[in-house]
Amino acid sequence: MIPIFDLTREYKTINKELNTAFTQTAKSGSFILGQNVSLFEKEFGHFVHTSYAVGLASGTDALTLGLRALGVGNGDEVILPANSYPTAFGVAQSGARIRLVDVKSDGTMNPVSLAHVITRRTRAVVPVHLYGNPADIVSIQKIIGLTKIVLVEDAAQAHGTPSAGSMGDIGCFSFYPTKNLGALGDAGMVVTNRKDVAERLKRLRMYGETKRYESVEVSGVSRLDELQAALLRVKLRHLAEWVASRREIAKQYIEELRGVGDIQFVTDNPKSCYHLFVIRTKRRYALRAYLTARGIGTAIHYPAPIHLVRAFRDLGYKHGDFPVSEALSQEILSIPMFPSLTNGEILRVVRTIKKYFQ
Numbered sequence: 228m229i230p231i232f233d234l235t236r237e238y239k240t241i242n243k244e245l246n247t248a249f250t251q252t253a254k255s256g257s258f259i260l261g262q263n264v265s266l267f268e269k270e271f272g273h274f275v276h277t278s279y280a281v282g283l284a285s286g287t288d289a290l291t292l293g294l295r296a297l298g299v300g301n302g303d304e305v306i307l308p309a310n311s312y313p314t315a316f317g318v319a320q321s322g323a324r325i326r327l328v329d330v331k332s333d334g335t336m337n338p339v340s341l342a343h344v345i346t347r348r349t350r351a352v353v354p355v356h357l358y359g360n361p362a363d364i365v366s367i368q369k370i371i372g373l374t375k376i377v378l379v380e381d382a383a384q385a386h387g388t389p390s391a392g393s394m395g396d397i398g399c400f401s402f403y404p405t406k407n408l409g410a411l412g413d414a415g416m417v418v419t420n421r422k423d424v425a426e427r428l429k430r431l432r433m434y435g436e437t438k439r440y441e442s443v444e445v446s447g448v449s450r451l452d453e454l455q456a457a458l459l460r461v462k463l464r465h466l467a468e469w470v471a472s473r474r475e476i477a478k479q480y481i482e483e484l485r486g487v488g489d490i491q492f493v494t495d496n497p498k499s500c501y502h503l504f505v506i507r508t509k510r511r512y513a514l515r516a517y518l519t520a521r522g523i524g525t526a527i528h529y530p531a532p533i534h535l536v537r538a539f540r541d542l543g544y545k546h547g548d549f550p551v552s553e554a555l556s557q558e559i560l561s562i563p564m565f566p567s568l569t570n571g572e573i574l575r576v577v578r579t580i581k582k583y584f585q
């Protein structure tokens with residue numbers, strides 16, 4: 228069996244370091260907003276080159292609270308790409324009204340389409356660095372120009388993609404276990420160069436407090452756990468090397484699968500951190516069944532664009548509104564991608580795919 232990702236292997240390679248971090252945290256007796264959270268915020272901010280980083284409970288909260296910290300909420304329009312399933316929930320929770328825009332063939336927001344969707348009610352644009360593919364932030368920034376629209380990067384799949392998360396007003400990260408940098412549970416982070424936003428986020432993650440029991444605005448609780456922060460600090464030390472392995476695996480896939488059947492690569496960009504390796508074929512369902520029968524794990528990220536997801540029916544869109552996103556959802560397939568995938572496994576994946584197309 229070759230899984231699409233295998234988190235137990237990652238644990239095995241660094242179990243001593245993780246176990247030490249666990250024991251030290253347990254012995255410290257400090258479990259909420261302690262030294263590890265502050266240090267991880269500093270270290271992760273340094274990694275993405277932003278002045279501030281605020282640890283939160285999840286990537287979804289990073290989007291919701293990040294928008295709120297920027298003053299975006301009820302009734303405001305927020306534009307996001309049509310094929311970014313998890314992003315939509317974080318944005319929706321802020322109370323903002325979602326407007327969708329189609330994507331390019333690499334799954335990231337199409338800046339040309341964006342220009343047609345902006346209205347005077349637009350308060351934020353949320354490009355997603357999907358699969359690790361860098362969204363075209365420079366073109367998006369040009370379109371937003373001198374308006375007051377804020378730029379919120381969803382970098383939940385982009386730990387290790389150069390500049391991802393550091394170019395907008397805020398960058399939102401998830402440390403969901405399968406991410407390039409994953410916790411042993413849920414965790415998230417907002418990175419920013421804006422001091423005002425970082426300060427407000429620190430309030431929003433805990434009762435709107437400026438100091439203990441001194442609350443200035445009503446909010447809930449969304450803290451990054453001290454234990455998760457301790458474990459993430461260990462993993463961050465390995466991230467660059469893990470991203471390099473992902474790029475090496477992607478290179479091999481691209482070399483071996485180019486020209487096979489009708490395969491196209493959705494992920495083929497040297498800047499990508501290759502959170503996922505995604506191919507595209509008109510025979511997606513049959514290929515997937517063939518690989519499953521031969522013990523090769525696959526997944527579909529994502530099977531439906533947001534406007535065709537039941538929960539978002541009330542957005543008022545219909546089939547055919549976002550043709551590129553719709554075509555992608557029918558044709559994409561994610562194949563095994565994780566740093567400790569062996570050469571033998573990569574070759575088996577490639578050989579099996581080639582055999583299917585023969």
Ligand SMILES: Cc1ncc(COP(=O)(O)O)c(C=O)c1O
Nearest residue numbers: 285286287313314383401402403
């Ligand atoms: C692009 C994207 N945005 C947001 C999220 C939400 O992150 P979390 O699962 O940590 O809430 C995810 C993770 O699933 C994601 O991949």
